Amino acid sequence: MSHSPDRHDQTAASGSGEGQSRGKPTINDVARLAKVSKKTVSRVINESPFVKQKTRDAIKAVIAELGFTPDPQARALARRKSFLIGLVYDNPSPQYVVNIQRGILDALEGTDFQLVLHPCDRTKPDHVARVRAFVQQHKPFGLILPPSVSEDELLARTLDEAEVDYVRIASVQLDSPSRMIRTLDGEGAAAAGRHLAELGHRQIAHIHGPLSFRSTHERRAGFERALHEAGLSLQPDMAVEGGYTFEGGVTAAEQLLNQPSPPQAIFAGNDEMATGAYVAVRRAGFRIPEDISIVGFDDTPIAGRLWPALTTVRLPIREMGSAAARLLLATANGAVARQLVTFEPEIVVRGSTATPHKA
Amino acid sequence: MSHSPDRHDQTAASGSGEGQSRGKPTINDVARLAKVSKKTVSRVINESPFVKQKTRDAIKAVIAELGFTPDPQARALARRKSFLIGLVYDNPSPQYVVNIQRGILDALEGTDFQLVLHPCDRTKPDHVARVRAFVQQHKPFGLILPPSVSEDELLARTLDEAEVDYVRIASVQLDSPSRMIRTLDGEGAAAAGRHLAELGHRQIAHIHGPLSFRSTHERRAGFERALHEAGLSLQPDMAVEGGYTFEGGVTAAEQLLNQPSPPQAIFAGNDEMATGAYVAVRRAGFRIPEDISIVGFDDTPIAGRLWPALTTVRLPIREMGSAAARLLLATANGAVARQLVTFEPEIVVRGSTATPHKA
DNA sequence: TTCGAAAATGTCACCGGTGTCAATCCTTAT
DNA sequence: ATAAGGATTGACACCGGTGACATTTTCGAA
Incomplete structure (x- = not known):
């Protein structure tokens, strides 16, 4: 160890073993070789349109030759x-x-x-x-x-x-x-609603996200719209919040299944909750999709990994x-x-x- | 637009509306107020032990008062x-x-x-x-x-x-x-093997990851060790690669199920492949866990979202x-x-x- | 009390770019 | 040929810190 009094001051000395002829090329190296000022090199780097084509080409050639890349930190500082x-x-x-x-x-x-x-x-x-x-x-x-x-x-x-x-x-x-x-989102949710209605479901439920999310409302609104267009409606006791989480989905689905007349189909506001619904539905002894159909939203990877694979609304x-x-x-x-x-x-x-x- | 010839040179002018009394405080501001050099302030920032306690306290007070935070870009550059x-x-x-x-x-x-x-x-x-x-x-x-x-x-x-x-x-x-x-990983895999052996399984299969991964070998070795200790062994046709992916897991499991004597239990090298195994097993008409037991590895969230939930080896x-x-x-x-x-x-x-x- | 080494602090160049603005170079109109 | 004015380019300070090294304090030992 050195005797220098300033620990941080000495760290540099312990750095590299001093090997490479010189560090990475800088804008100065480029400027020198291209025989222009660094400012002009800077202009080329930043694609300023105010550099003569000939100058630009020459500088670019030097940049390529040196393998120069501007230092992000220095640029950020300036x-x-x-x-x-x-x-x-x-x-x-x-x-x-x-x-x-x-x-x-x-x-x-x-x-x-x-x-x-x-x-x-x-x-x-x-x-x-x-x-x-x-x-x-x-x-x-x-x-x-x-x-x-x-x-x-x-x-x-x-x-x-x-x-x-x-x-x-x-x-x-x-x-x-x-x-x-x-x-x-509304359009996607509407497609989900149409799909379920077209399959012939009448008693359809919805597990939605937190009311503080705009998407929750968009999805629900689109879904309800589709149901109405199909002559159906979303009964108040068929809409439950699931917090956009798996656990929330489980709880919400359990709640739906405990209704006097449980739903034939459930549209969950996202795949996580749909996955939760799978668990609740099965725990209650129902089969998917024979007894209850489920639709999700997002088409995250888990949708394709469930059994049966989850019908869902894909968001790219x-x-x-x-x-x-x-x-x-x-x-x-x-x-x-x-x-x-x-x-x-x-x-x-x-x-x-x-x-x-x-x- | 301005008439300045250099587009980039002018961008600054278009910047802020010039409102805040002065920008964020810099190390210079701190140094001035604390009546020390910026280097000493730098030392305090970097917790150099070579600053007198009294000086340090004074500087820290100024830093707190000003709400000074060092600029990461400048530090990075230097x-x-x-x-x-x-x-x-x-x-x-x-x-x-x-x-x-x-x-x-x-x-x-x-x-x-x-x-x-x-x-x-x-x-x-x-x-x-x-x-x-x-x-x-x-x-x-x-x-x-x-x-x-x-x-x-x-x-x-x-x-x-x-x-x-x-x-x-x-x-x-x-x-x-x-x-x-x-x-x-080997220990975890061994635990999986012991678990299956203790349950009474004899015909046990393994879906492993790519051979280019070290973890593949670690897991497999640990698993085999446990089987041996239980007086069992991993038959050659009971070890299949699944590439650590869901799809690979499906294919590998299908291959195992097509053997003359299919496995009673499958240990997959990760949860993704275990999830794939779920699908293949069910597609083939078997029940989990009644007909076939499955164990995964990693305990990623999907493990708890499957039905039935996946027995797996948790990696924190x-x-x-x-x-x-x-x-x-x-x-x-x-x-x-x-x-x-x-x-x-x-x-x-x-x-x-x-x-x-x-x- | 005095001296020397360690402790504490300061000086100053520099990290690698960009902004400002001045200087120089071309054109084109006259 | 010449001035005017835009097109190019350059000079130089500065962004906000740190490194190397010099200088000043401080303090225990002689």
């Missing part, structure tokens, strides 16, 4: 804006989260941006403050807000104030086309994540989206729904 | 090391990944570090190069490598060369205690992620782990296993 895309999420369904992540990563592939995770517990009173602290400290390039954080207006206003770009993914239009991706979650990331980059790049990016879910019929059994 | 922890993963099971993420985030909570995702497709020939590029560009503070990337020696050597810290999570000790978290994945992150931070901080951090899985008996049915 621009006061990092190359991080923050995913701020608070979704009960892990599958949803993974898929969103994948979608974003798809879009970020090949760019300089990195995805950082920022879970956000909305039940904590300081959740907005935490996100703000994150934003102020790390100065992310932008944020992506899937449901349900996307619906948090207080958070949105706070982010506006902090001047960060963000894209919200939601089932209702709560922002301009440049700042959101919309999913037509990964594509949505990807679209959100692309929109974010485009918007920050100065583009203005005129048209709202919209995703329409589609029903995927599998083995959990069938014609009602003759009782 | 240190040549960012505050990002990279999760480099390539795991077929999404649940595994989410849980690892959560564990890491648990450990990172309250620190200055952020988690960035870096999926890595090991089937691509340039996967090592990509990771290296990521490391060289973004200079992450450290990486966490869960299986199976943890087993990639070429990658490990490349990271050594790039001088990045990393922690590997693996089922065999392939590195020093400072650089890895070990899981005793989230805790492992957390431990890996803590180890990484500690190691980078100069600590040297003497003792290997080890996690022993435990069997969780649920509804998918039972005494064999009298044929």
Whole structure:
């Protein structure tokens, strides 16, 4: 150990063994070799249109030759804006989260941006403050807000104030086309309702998400609309909340099954709850789909892993994540989206729904 | 639009509306108010032990008063090391990944570090190069490598060369205690074997992961050991590969069921494959657990969502992620782990296993 | 009391880029 | 040929910290 008094001051000495001729090439190296100022190199890196073609080509050649890549940290410092895309999420369904992540990563592939995770517990009173602290400290390039954080207006206003770009993914239009991706949950839920009605079910139940989620209302409304169009209706005692969780789904389904006249079919607001319904239904001794049909929502991987496979409404979650990331980059790049990016879910019929059994 | 010739040069002008009295406080503000040099403030921030207590207190007071937080980008630039922890993963099971993420985030909570995702497709020939590029560009503070990337020696050597810290999570000790978290997969698999043997099963099958994964061998070896100890053995035609995926599990189970004497019990190398086995077993008309018992591995959420719930071997994945992150931070901080951090899985008996049915 | 080493703090360049604004280079109109 | 004005390019400070090393304190031993 050295005798230097300052532990941190000495760490550098213990660093590399001093081997590589010189570290990674910097903008200075490029500038020197190309015989231009670093500022001009900077312009080329940032694709400024105000560089003569000839100069640009020469610089690009040097960049390629050296294998130069700009240092994200240095750029971030100078621009006061990092190359991080923050995913701020608070979704009960892990599958949803993974898929969103994948979608974003798809879009970020090949760019300089990195995805950082920022879970956000909305039940904590300081959740907005935490996100703000994150934003102020790390100065992310932008944020992506899937449901349900996307619906948090207080958070949105706070982010506006902090001047960060963000894209919200939601089932209702709560922002301009440049700042959101919309999913037509109502249409998907309606398709679920039509499907069950067409199969001939009359006594149909719905397990919905928390009332604080906009998607809960969108889905329920679309579902009810379809039932009405089929001359049916959702009885008050046939609508139960399941909190978008597996356990909630179990409890909600048990409640439905305990009604004097249990449902012939259940539409769950997401796959997690539908999975819970499977368990409750079987525990009660019913068969799926012979005795009770079940429909889910989201088409997360578990839907295809159940037995029988779950009929559900597919939301292209990964594509949505990807679209959100692309929109974010485009918007920050100065583009203005005129048209709202919209995703329409589609029903995927599998083995959990069938014609009602003759009782 | 302005008439400035340089588009990028002007972007600043379009920036903030110039409102807040002054931006976030910097280290200079702190130094001025505390009447010390910025270097001393820097020392306090970095918890250097070479600052007089009195000075430290005074500076801390100013920091608190100003609400100062050091700028991660500036620090990263000066240190040549960012505050990002990279999760480099390539795991077929999404649940595994989410849980690892959560564990890491648990450990990172309250620190200055952020988690960035870096999926890595090991089937691509340039996967090592990509990771290296990521490391060289973004200079992450450290990486966490869960299986199976943890087993990639070429990658490990490349990271050594790039001088990045990393922690590997693996089922065999392939590195020093400072650089890895070990899981005793063999013990867990043995418990699964004992469990099935104790129930009275004789004809027991195993669906294992890819042979290129170390965990595949660990699990299989532990399982076989337990069978031997019970006076049983794993017949060659009772061991099939399922690729650690759901689909692979389905196929593998079908293959087992088509044998002249199908198994009474199946131990799958992970829950995904066990889930696949559920489907194949039912498709073939058998009941679980009456006709065939099934045991999984990992205890991912799906295990509890199946019907009947899956008996499986629990790996505390989230805790492992957390431990890996803590180890990484500690190691980078100069600590040297003497003792290997080890996690022993435990069997969780649920509804998918039972005494064999009298044929 | 005095001296020397350890402890504490400061100085200053530099990390690798970008913003501002001035300087220089081309064109084209006259 | 020449000035005007846009197109290019460059000079230089600065973003907010840290590293290396110098300087100043402090304190126990002689």
